[in-house]
Amino acid sequence: MQSVDRALTILELLAADGQLGVTEIAGLLGVHKSTASRLLATLESHGLAEQLPDRGRYRLGVGVLRLAGATRSRLDVVQExxxxxxxxxxxxxxxVNIVILSGRETLYLDQVAGTSALRIHNWVGKRNPLHATANGRVLLAHISDTERDALLAASVGSAGSLPRLTEHTVTSRAGLLAELEQVRARGYAVARDELEIGLTAVAAPIRGTDGSVIASLSASGPTFRVADRLDGVVAAVMSAAxxxxxxxxxxGPSRLSS
Structure with missing residues (x-):
């Protein structure tokens, strides 16, 4: 923890001063020069600090911009x-929810309650399994095969299947992969009674400037109400996405597809 604290302090020092040498950083941290040098080398390996070739001093690296951009993207998608x-x-x-991929789960960033909702369940900040949710399937369907395989492998239990949340949850890897193919082909996902009995959700991908999927937009409600007008809900969700x-x-065009 001490090393983490010192590394973060170095980033703050570089942000405040612009450029600093190893000796200066060591003095400000109150550590030996070799310790400061090791910390800077670690930060440099992750692109968070970079050494100026002519003066041997350090400044913040472009990796900081990458991290800031990831946070900015989350804030922007909520605002926009x-x-x-x-x-x-x-x-x-x-x-209606806005959801992103976070580790092995979905993470809910924003929610707007519908006028028909009798009981409001606040999903913001909550996480849900990828395989049993419409949002999760949208996000799984648009990542690389390598990343998808790793996520599914980490989710499979000792019995060799994905966790069963209800009697309707798709638990086989083959079944889920077939469903993801459908998601890519039709441009949306549906999860009916898979996360909770009586809950149906429809989700569609949100794309960024380069066309990659950065989030998922979903609408969810009681199965009896959503299932009766599923086609209309799907069309509205896709249009909103x-x-x-x-x-x-x-x-891109006015209709999202694979």
């Missing part, structure tokens, strides 16, 4: 999606 998700929640009366994608800088 809000007008769209509010309109969608009003249109269909169901709860396209609108948010355009607000995020995507220049």
């Amino acid at each position: 999606s809000r007008p769209v998700t509010k309109a969608l929640a009003t249109e269909i009366g169901e709860t 396209v609108a948010v994608s355009h607000r995020m800088g995507w220049a």
